[in-house]
Amino acid sequence: MRRTILYLLAGLVLGGIIHIAVILILPQFASRDIWNRVMAMDALEDMVVLAPIAPGEDNPMQLDPALVYGLCRLSLAEAPGLVNGTMPFGFWSVAVYNNQGHVIYSTTNRSGSGRAIDMGIFNQAQTRLLAEQRIEIGDGLMIVEADSDDIFVAMRAAPPHEAMRAGFVEALDAIRCLNIR
């Protein structure tokens, strides 16, 4: 009996090791993470406005039905990225994600930039060149340093009323998202 209990205790310890291994290994083998979802969209250097979330429809990215979303993917391998344009009135936010799907930068309209967004995204080598003033940028450009060459940008905007959603979709669709060449 005592030996059986020892085997079960060993099973518990082994279970703990399996649990830790699963938690640590899972991100390496994920095929449905947000990066893969964005890769599946035609969003390279193009702001794609996502369809609204209707009741009963699948919502794999767990989007808020109250908001309008724009997604854009950029590769910084050859050149820095630029996101600029005029956001609609009301709440908006922007987040930059790396290729692991982690947020490397986020801000909202309450940071003081009003409706205008003018953001440059640089990889580490480009940031170094920027510091050495070997890349020229415009005044007032918000600088974001990315830890990977492959990134994507998510823009969120909250229409004050559903009747204004179409205007918000147009505004997000008009945001420029491209490499600076």
Place this chain on the structure above:
Amino acid sequence: MLLILRLLGMFAVALAVGFGLSSYALTDGRLLGAARSGPWAAWPEVGEIDPDPYTRAYLSRTGILQLGLAEGVRFVASEDSAGAPLDAACRYRIYGQTPAAAFWTLEATDLAGRNIAASPDLSYLHSERIARGPGGVADIAVAADLAPGNWLEIAPEGGPFQLVLTLYDVVLFSGTGAGTLEMPTILGGDCA
């Protein structure tokens, strides 16, 4: 023979504990990773550049488009404040203060994240479009049947569901202590 049975038992325990614990922990961060206030749970590190291993695993498993740290926090409740699982056949009352935020939204979804509102014209509630009680408290009914005041009408099919309360432009987990985690209670009522 006894040795084989013991080994089989050991491996059965190991697999059940290893995978069961992982699934349980990643469902809503019940073991590690989540911040809780009553029935509400959120992943505080989900919007950070270098989240903890549990949060990383949660993000990889779910594939959600998480909010950045500066953007807001998403709370999910799958039980009422008494600990009973939410059932769409029942009436619920959400009552109390929410943390200070630019605004918040409330929606009801099934456990897979599909919105279960009865009408596409009112699939969520917005903090700026509800009537407030004394002291600015939110008082919201979530039910398939008509309710007075603020009413989030859900589809009458019944079954388990969850409430998602997303706070935008809120300071909760930044370590400054500027925000307090005071969430509304979810009171269960009659069931059909």
